[in-house]
Amino acid sequence: MTVDNETVRRIARxxxxxxxxxxxxxxxxxxxxxxxxxxQLNEVDIAQVAPMTSAVQTTLKQRDDAVTAGHIPDDILKxxxxxxxxxxxxPKVVE
Amino acid sequence: MSDLIELxxxxxxxxxxxxxxxxxxxxxxxxxxxxxxxxxxCFITQVPERAVEMARASDGRLADGTAGMLExxxxxxxxxxxxxxxxxxxxxxxxxxxxxAYESTVSANLWGAGAVLLGKLNLDEFAMGSSNETSYYGxxxxxxxxxxxxxxxxxxxxxxxxxxxxxxxxxxxxxxxxTGGSIRQPGAxxxxxxxxxxxxxxxxxGIVAFASSLDQAGPMTRSVRDAAILLQAMAGHDTMDSTSVxxxxxxxSAALTGDIRGLRVGIPAEYRVDGMPPxxxxxxxxxxxxxxxxxxxxxxxxLPHTKYALPxxxxxxxxxxxxxxxxxxxVKYGLRMPGKDLIEMxxxxxxxxxxxxxxxxxxxxxYVLSAGYYDAYYLRAQRVRTLIxxxxxxxxxxxxVILTPTTPGPAFAIGARTDDPxxxxxxxxxxxxxxxxxxxxxxxxxxxxxxxxxLGLQLIGRAFxxxxxxxxxxVLEQAAGFAARPQTxxxx
Numbered sequence: 001m002t003v004d005n006e007t008v009r010r011i012a013r014x015x016x017x018x019x020x021x022x023x024x025x026x027x028x029x030x031x032x033x034x035x036x037x038x039x040q041l042n043e044v045d046i047a048q049v050a051p052m053t054s055a056v057q058t059t060l061k062q063r064d065d066a067v068t069a070g071h072i073p074d075d076i077l078k079x080x081x082x083x084x085x086x087x088x089x090x091p092k093v094v095e
Numbered sequence: 096m097s098d099l100i101e102l103x104x105x106x107x108x109x110x111x112x113x114x115x116x117x118x119x120x121x122x123x124x125x126x127x128x129x130x131x132x133x134x135x136x137c138f139i140t141q142v143p144e145r146a147v148e149m150a151r152a153s154d155g156r157l158a159d160g161t162a163g164m165l166e167x168x169x170x171x172x173x174x175x176x177x178x179x180x181x182x183x184x185x186x187x188x189x190x191x192x193x194x195x196a197y198e199s200t201v202s203a204n205l206w207g208a209g210a211v212l213l214g215k216l217n218l219d220e221f222a223m224g225s226s227n228e229t230s231y232y233g234x235x236x237x238x239x240x241x242x243x244x245x246x247x248x249x250x251x252x253x254x255x256x257x258x259x260x261x262x263x264x265x266x267x268x269x270x271x272x273x274t275g276g277s278i279r280q281p282g283a284x285x286x287x288x289x290x291x292x293x294x295x296x297x298x299x300x301g302i303v304a305f306a307s308s309l310d311q312a313g314p315m316t317r318s319v320r321d322a323a324i325l326l327q328a329m330a331g332h333d334t335m336d337s338t339s340v341x342x343x344x345x346x347x348s349a350a351l352t353g354d355i356r357g358l359r360v361g362i363p364a365e366y367r368v369d370g371m372p373p374x375x376x377x378x379x380x381x382x383x384x385x386x387x388x389x390x391x392x393x394x395x396x397x398l399p400h401t402k403y404a405l406p407x408x409x410x411x412x413x414x415x416x417x418x419x420x421x422x423x424x425x426v427k428y429g430l431r432m433p434g435k436d437l438i439e440m441x442x443x444x445x446x447x448x449x450x451x452x453x454x455x456x457x458x459x460x461x462y463v464l465s466a467g468y469y470d471a472y473y474l475r476a477q478r479v480r481t482l483i484x485x486x487x488x489x490x491x492x493x494x495x496v497i498l499t500p501t502t503p504g505p506a507f508a509i510g511a512r513t514d515d516p517x518x519x520x521x522x523x524x525x526x527x528x529x530x531x532x533x534x535x536x537x538x539x540x541x542x543x544x545x546x547x548x549x550l551g552l553q554l555i556g557r558a559f560x561x562x563x564x565x566x567x568x569x570v571l572e573q574a575a576g577f578a579a580r581p582q583t584x585x586x587x
Contacts (some may be wrong), residue, residue, distance in 0.1 A: 012458060015457050017454055017458070018445070037406060037409075038407075038472070040476075046482070055479075057558075078194075090232075090440065091434065
């Protein structure tokens with residue numbers, strides 16, 4: 001599998017990272033080098049192997065379904081680049 | 096009082112309790128070292144006034160008999176741990192100005208035990224790197240230099256600021272995080288002890304996330320005993336992190352008995368990699384002899400899937416990172432770059448805010464998780480990961496602990512490997528398997544390279560058997576007798 005410039009453009013769009021046209025070829029080269037290197041995983045017979053879902057055997061605990069925090073709008077907004085009337089402000093989304 | 100900085104954590108703690116000096120005196124000694132250590136670029140943020148305030152409070156508690164286990168101990172905190180009201184950057188431009196309204200559980204545990212915050216330590220951006228060169232705040236310089244050579248060297252990464260600050264005695268000890276070797280590799284490259292506990296031993300809550308199934312916090316110290324003391328305070332169950340494990344934290348210092356008679360130590364054939372420098376092989380042999388002299392039994396073992404650990408890691412870690420780093424969108428905190436609509440604002444913010452290595456990993460992660468590739472890459476890597484964990488499980492039927500080199504070589508020159516991501520990734524060849532399997536590992540300084548640079552040996556233990564790990568590491572440390580120190584050129 002080889003990544004071409006169009007693929008880089010597509011995944012950069014998915015990742016919401018602006019990429020200039022001139023950045024596409026070097027990025028494609030780097031990604032291909034890494035993807036080529038990880039190809040060696042194809043040598044491994046994994047037919048009977050389950051994917052790892054948890055690094056350490058453990059049972060997830062359940063907690064009470066209760067509200068334990070809240071009422072801290074100032075804390076939540078204090079690092080935002082732009083706020084108004086207790087809301088985050090973003091560029092207009094709906095026409 | 097510059098001799099105060101010669102005391103390790105255990106000795107400083109005893110001196111404070113015996114009132115031989117005050118916590119303020121100890122903190123001020125370190126603040127002076129921190130100020131003289133600017134050339135090393137270890138700290139992103141220094142908080143001297145707050146440090147003195149905390150030390151004064153410690154003196155109060157030492158006086159009235161309410162001292163905690165780390166009372167008055169001045170620490171550096173990797174700038175990946177959120178600290179309430181103190182700038183937290185993850186060494187990334189995208190977190191510009193972020194001052195958390197909350198404290199990470201691990202750092203809160205440390206302050207609860209009486210420790211003093213000196214400042215926030217430099218790292219690779221979002222902990223992605225093995226040389227500390229990807230930091231937005233510039234690279235950290237290793238206090239060590241090759242003999243007869245002034246060329247600046249990397250301290251390793253990603254906890255490079257932590258390792259360099261401990262090695263240069265700019266702080267008494269530090270926290271690090273380890274996703275693929277980020278505590279143990281810089282520990283080895285700076286002649287310090289770096290310990291990654293079992294996944295789940297320390298809470299990840301409030302630590303800026305890189306790869307959630309691999310990340311784990313741990314201590315970076317001057318000695319094995321100091322690491323045991325610091326981990327004791329860091330570890331513990333936390334309801335805020337569902338992957339933190341609800342088990343009692345043993346007395347790690349008590350595990351340092353010096354007695355390893357009958358301990359079964361595994362020597363994995365697969366860690367003898369092609370092109371390994373003879374000095375690394377020699378050090379590994381020496382480590383085996385030291386443990387044998389202590390009464391341990393050495394057993395040859397096989398970890399057949401070792402060579403697949405690194406490629407599996409470079410799928411799993413970027414995949415998780417691409418998901419975790421989706422939160423940096425220019426809305427909730429940090430940098431925002433304008434755009435004509437919401438999507439363009441996101442894209443411009445992330446293009447400007449992330450550095451090259453972080454973007455590379457997000458793109459790889461996005462690709463391997465994208466439709467049509469998920470099975471071929473991510474799922475396959477997670478299956479290989481199961482095989483790697485099974486290798487270790489089988490080995491631990493025969494042995495109690497595994498001995499390996501920590502790194503394939505000593506510290507390298509700044510800039511030497513930045514053009515080739517894969518050669519950089521190969522630094523972590525010996526450390527990544529423990530992360531994939533969730534196992535604890537420790538790097539102990541064990542000798543000097545021919546060029547006069549520190550080298551480390553790694554011990555990997557069973558899950559939640561940090562005690563055996565500390566016990567064996569203590570014997571290794573004692574036998575190695577590593578006493579070399581870097582020249583203090585940064586003070587000139």
